[in-house]
Amino acid sequence: MSERLDGRLARLLAALMAFALLGAACGGSDDGDAAPADEETAAEESEGDAAEEEVAEAGDEAEGDVDTEIEEETGDRVSGGELAVGLEAELPGMRPWEDTCASACYNIFITIYDKLMESTETGQYEPWLLESIEPNEDFTQWVGTLRSGITFHNGVELTAQSLVDMFAIQQTGSQSQSQIAASNLATVDATGDLEVTYGLSQPNSAFPAYLSRAQLGMVFEPGAAADPDAFNAAPVGTGPFAFESRDLDNETIVVRNADYWGTDANGTQLPYLDKISFRPIPDEGTRLDATLSGTTQVAHTLRQNTIRDARTERDGGAEITLFEFQGSNVGGGMFNVLVPPFDDVRVRKALVHLTPQDQVIEALGGTGISLPGSQWFSPDSPWYSEAAAAAWPQFDFEAGKALLEEYVNDPERSDGKAVGEKIEYELSCPPDPTLIAAMQVGFEVATSTELVDINLTNYDQQTHINYALGAENGFVGSHGAHCWRFSDDNDPSVTINPAFAPPTAEIAEAAGIPDVVSPLNFANYFDGDVFQAAVGATRTDNFEERKALYEAINLKLAEDVPLWYSGYTATALITDASVQGLVSWELPSGTLGQGMPNAEGRWHQVWIG
Amino acid sequence: MARVLGIRLLRLVATLFAVTFLSFLMTSLLPGDPAVAVLGVEGIQNEELLLEVREELGLNEPLPVRYANWLGRAVTGDLGESYINRGVPVAQTIQERIPVTAQLAVMAIVIAILLAIPLGVLGAYKESRWPDTFSSAFAQVALSVPNFITGIFLIWLFSVTLRWLPASNWTRLSDGVWGNFKTAIMPATALAMTQMAIFSRLVRSDMIATLQENFVLAAKAKGLTDRFILLRHALRPSSLSLMTILGINFGALLGGTVVIETLFAIPGLGFRLINAISQRDIMVIQGITVFIAVVYVVVNTLVDLLYAVVDPRIRRS
Numbered sequence: 001m002s003e004r005l006d007g008r009l010a011r012l013l014a015a016l017m018a019f020a021l022l023g024a025a026c027g028g029s030d031d032g033d034a035a036p037a038d039e040e041t042a043a044e045e046s047e048g049d050a051a052e053e054e055v056a057e058a059g060d061e062a063e064g065d066v067d068t069e070i071e072e073e074t075g076d077r078v079s080g081g082e083l084a085v086g087l088e089a090e091l092p093g094m095r096p097w098e099d100t101c102a103s104a105c106y107n108i109f110i111t112i113y114d115k116l117m118e119s120t121e122t123g124q125y126e127p128w129l130l131e132s133i134e135p136n137e138d139f140t141q142w143v144g145t146l147r148s149g150i151t152f153h154n155g156v157e158l159t160a161q162s163l164v165d166m167f168a169i170q171q172t173g174s175q176s177q178s179q180i181a182a183s184n185l186a187t188v189d190a191t192g193d194l195e196v197t198y199g200l201s202q203p204n205s206a207f208p209a210y211l212s213r214a215q216l217g218m219v220f221e222p223g224a225a226a227d228p229d230a231f232n233a234a235p236v237g238t239g240p241f242a243f244e245s246r247d248l249d250n251e252t253i254v255v256r257n258a259d260y261w262g263t264d265a266n267g268t269q270l271p272y273l274d275k276i277s278f279r280p281i282p283d284e285g286t287r288l289d290a291t292l293s294g295t296t297q298v299a300h301t302l303r304q305n306t307i308r309d310a311r312t313e314r315d316g317g318a319e320i321t322l323f324e325f326q327g328s329n330v331g332g333g334m335f336n337v338l339v340p341p342f343d344d345v346r347v348r349k350a351l352v353h354l355t356p357q358d359q360v361i362e363a364l365g366g367t368g369i370s371l372p373g374s375q376w377f378s379p380d381s382p383w384y385s386e387a388a389a390a391a392w393p394q395f396d397f398e399a400g401k402a403l404l405e406e407y408v409n410d411p412e413r414s415d416g417k418a419v420g421e422k423i424e425y426e427l428s429c430p431p432d433p434t435l436i437a438a439m440q441v442g443f444e445v446a447t448s449t450e451l452v453d454i455n456l457t458n459y460d461q462q463t464h465i466n467y468a469l470g471a472e473n474g475f476v477g478s479h480g481a482h483c484w485r486f487s488d489d490n491d492p493s494v495t496i497n498p499a500f501a502p503p504t505a506e507i508a509e510a511a512g513i514p515d516v517v518s519p520l521n522f523a524n525y526f527d528g529d530v531f532q533a534a535v536g537a538t539r540t541d542n543f544e545e546r547k548a549l550y551e552a553i554n555l556k557l558a559e560d561v562p563l564w565y566s567g568y569t570a571t572a573l574i575t576d577a578s579v580q581g582l583v584s585w586e587l588p589s590g591t592l593g594q595g596m597p598n599a600e601g602r603w604h605q606v607w608i609g
Numbered sequence: 610m611a612r613v614l615g616i617r618l619l620r621l622v623a624t625l626f627a628v629t630f631l632s633f634l635m636t637s638l639l640p641g642d643p644a645v646a647v648l649g650v651e652g653i654q655n656e657e658l659l660l661e662v663r664e665e666l667g668l669n670e671p672l673p674v675r676y677a678n679w680l681g682r683a684v685t686g687d688l689g690e691s692y693i694n695r696g697v698p699v700a701q702t703i704q705e706r707i708p709v710t711a712q713l714a715v716m717a718i719v720i721a722i723l724l725a726i727p728l729g730v731l732g733a734y735k736e737s738r739w740p741d742t743f744s745s746a747f748a749q750v751a752l753s754v755p756n757f758i759t760g761i762f763l764i765w766l767f768s769v770t771l772r773w774l775p776a777s778n779w780t781r782l783s784d785g786v787w788g789n790f791k792t793a794i795m796p797a798t799a800l801a802m803t804q805m806a807i808f809s810r811l812v813r814s815d816m817i818a819t820l821q822e823n824f825v826l827a828a829k830a831k832g833l834t835d836r837f838i839l840l841r842h843a844l845r846p847s848s849l850s851l852m853t854i855l856g857i858n859f860g861a862l863l864g865g866t867v868v869i870e871t872l873f874a875i876p877g878l879g880f881r882l883i884n885a886i887s888q889r890d891i892m893v894i895q896g897i898t899v900f901i902a903v904v905y906v907v908v909n910t911l912v913d914l915l916y917a918v919v920d921p922r923i924r925r926s
Contacts, residue, residue, distance in 0.1 A: 086777065086874075089884075090884060092693045092694060092888070093693070093694055093695065098695070099695075100647075100648070100649030102649075174647060174648050174658065174662060175648075175649065177658060178648070178653070178658065228695070228696065229695070229696035232694075232695070232696060247781070247876060248694070248697075248702075248705070248876065248881075249874075249876035249880050249881060249884065250778055250779050250874075250875075250876035251778060279777065279778045279874065280874060281777045281778065281874040282871055282874065282880075282883075283871060283872050283874070285761065286764060286776055286777050286872055286873065286874060287777070287874075289764050289765070289768055289769050289776045289777075290768075290775070290776040290777045290778075292768075292769050292776075293764075293768035293769045293772055293775070293776045294772060295768065295775040295776045295777055295778070296777075459640065460640075460641065460887070461641075461887065462639075462640070462641025462642070462645065462646055462887070462888075462889050463639075463640035463641045465641070465645055465650060466640060466641050466642050466645055467640075469642075469645060469653065471642065471645075471656065471659055475656070517656075519653050519656065519659075520650070520653060
C-alpha cells in the first residue's frame, strides 16, 4: 500500500504541476494522453464448446515477459444483484450519433443500445441485433435482416424503417457523419418489414465492422431522438438495460430490461443483473481504492500503472480479479514526414534505431505489462504478422548513428543546414509523467550521438491533437516528432484507411485521387502502394488475402518508418472476486465474444457469483 | 453607511467586469480547438465538418464580438450552453453544483472552526508551554500537508482499511442525510485541515494580545474563572481577524475544491471545471470562473460591511 501511496502522490503532484502550467502559461496540461502507451496482455481464449457454460479462457500467452492474466469463470450463473462500476471519465452525452464515445462511455452505451453487429473472439463480425447480413458480389450493397419481435425501451417496435429513420438522424450527427463517409455508406432502405438494404458508394468488405461501432451500429429509437436534448436526458435503445437516471459527474444508473430479447445458452433470459450504477472516478488511485473498499465492484482502467498497482494488491491478498486485455492499440509516435528533417527516411530510421524500446517501456511503467510494438497489430490479434515484426528496425546505436552521420554530412540534406551541423527538432508529448520519463530515455540516447539537438515539449491533450491536426495550415501540422497512439481492435480498415490516405489536397491531386483527403493522416505519410493495399483490403472478404495486404502495409511501414512504437496498450477491468462473465459472453450464435477490449465490458452476461 | 455601500458596489461591478473580460480572454486563448473536442479525433474526417462545428459554436466571430455577445446575455442570467453537453445551459450546470460545493465548503469551515478555536485558545492560554507547542506543531503539520495528500490518507484509512466510508462519489442530501454525511465527511475534512491551521494560528495570536488587555486583567481581579474569561470575554474580541479570514477563505474554498472534488469524484463546481478545461468547453469554464469570482467578491464585500457593523471604530472612520 505504501508503494502505491507513493505512486499516487507522485502522480497527483505531477497532475497539479501540469494544471498549474495550464493556468499559468496557457500551454497547459491535463492528465489526458492522446499519445502514451500503456500495455498489457490478457488474451482470453476459450476452447469454445459453446454449450458449455464455464469457460476457461485466456489460453495463449503472448510472447515476451508480459505477465498474462488467466481468468477462470466457474459456478452457476445467477440472476439478480447490482453492480457499481467506477469509470475513468464521465461521458459527454448519451447520443451515439452525436457524442464522442471512448472506452468509459462505451461501457454505458452498450447497456442501453444493442449493436447491429458484434465482434467475436477472433476479430470477426457476426450479427447481433441483425439476424443475418449478406453483401452483393462487389460489396457495394449489404442486405440485413433484423431479429423479429424486438421493442425499444419505450415500447416502440424495431423495424427496418427504424434503421432508415435512424440514418436520417445519423447523417446530421457530428460523430456518425464521419463514419458514414469512412464506411462509404450512401443509402439505407427498408426493403421489407425487417429487411434493410445498405447501399455503398464504394465497395467495402469491412462494412459490418462499422455496424459494430457506436456511431453507426448502436440502435436508438429514432422517434425519441427527434428531440435530441430530451433524448440526451432520457435515451432509448433496445439494450439489455434501460436508462433510469443520470446525475452528471456522479452516477448513471441503468436497470434490467425485463423484455430483453437475449437469452443465454440455457435459455435463461438476459441480463442477469438487476441494476448497474456507473460512476466517473477520474483519479486512478481512488478508482482502484473504491473497488478495494467495496464502494464499487468494478474499476475500469486504461493505465498500466493502475494495472501494476492492482496486481500488487491482488498478490498482497486483496480479493480482486484483473480482467486484462492487451489490444492492438499501440503507443509510440509519428514523424511529420512533410517537415525536414523527417522528410528523409534516413533520419526517421536512425531515430527508431536509437530508441531502446525496452527502456522506453520500462520508463512508461510497462515492464511485464506491455509487449513491445512492431506493427499495427498486437501479437494477440489475428492480423499480427511475424514478418512485419521481424522487419521492424531494432535498437542499434551504431546503425542509427551511422544514418544520422550520413544525413548530417550530406550536402543536399533536406533541412538546409550546413554540412556537419546538428539536426534540430521538436519532440512533443502530453505532460503525463511516464511519457516525460520515456521522452528522456529517447533524448539521452539520441543526443549522445552528438548529432542532434532535441527540444522536448509538453502540451495538454487538446493542444497536442490540434498541433498534430494542423487545420490552420491545410492539415500539415506544425509538429516534428509527436507522441501518439495508433490502431485499435476494430477491423484494420477502420483505422488504417484514414491514417494512410492523402493528407492534403495537393498530395491527393498528385496521386490522381483528388477526392480522397484525410485529416487523420497525422504523420502526413502517403505511399501509393500502402494506399492501394488499404483500399484493396476493403475489396475482398477473404481473410488470408486481407491479412497479406495488411502485412504488406506493415512491412512498408517498417521500411519507411513514418511512425515509431513503444508498446501495446494494456487495459483492464478490475473487479471484486464475485463478478463473473466478463470474458465468457457469447454471441447469439454461441460464438465466444471478444471479451473486454479496451476495458469495454459487455454487461448483459455478467453475473455475481 | 450608504456611501460605503455605494463605493463597495461600484468596486464590485468594476471587479466583475475585469474578471469576466480576463477570464474570457484567457479561456479563448487556450490552445486547442473546441470544435476538435466536440468532434473527437475520429470525427475529424473532413475540413468541412470542422468548419461547420466552429460556425455552430460561434467560434468564427472575432474575440471582442464573442465577448460582447456573451456579456450581453450574461447580464440577463444567460451564461450560454455547454459545447460538449449540448443543450445543457451553463447556468443550470452551476445551479446543480452549487449545493455540493457549498456544502463541502461550509462543512470544511465548520470542521476547521471546531478544531481551530480550542487549539488556538489552548495555545494562547498555555503560551510557550507544552500544550502551545503541541497545538502549534499540529497546525504547522496541517498547514504543510496539501489537502489532496490528506484526502489520500483518509481514503486509505477509512475506506480501504477500515471500510467505514465510501471512497468516492456523492450521495445527495435528498437521498439520505446519513448517506450524504458519509460521502461528504472525508473530502470536507481534507479541505478543512489547512483552514484549521490558519484559523488556530490567528485565534492564538489574537487571543494572546487580548489576554494582555486591561478588561481581562479586571475580570481576573474580579475572581472570574479562567474558562469564563477565555470564552466570554476574550474570545469575541479575538475573533475579528478570524471573521475576515473566514470570508476570504470561504470564497477561496469554492474555487479551491477542484483537486479534492476530482480526487473524491464529487460532482461539484471544481470537478466540472476540470472536465470543462480538458474538453475546452469554454462556455462552462467561463461560467464557473465568473460565478466563483462573483461569490468571492460578494462574500468579501459582505464581510467588509459586516466588519464595519461589528466594529464601531471602522464604521465611524
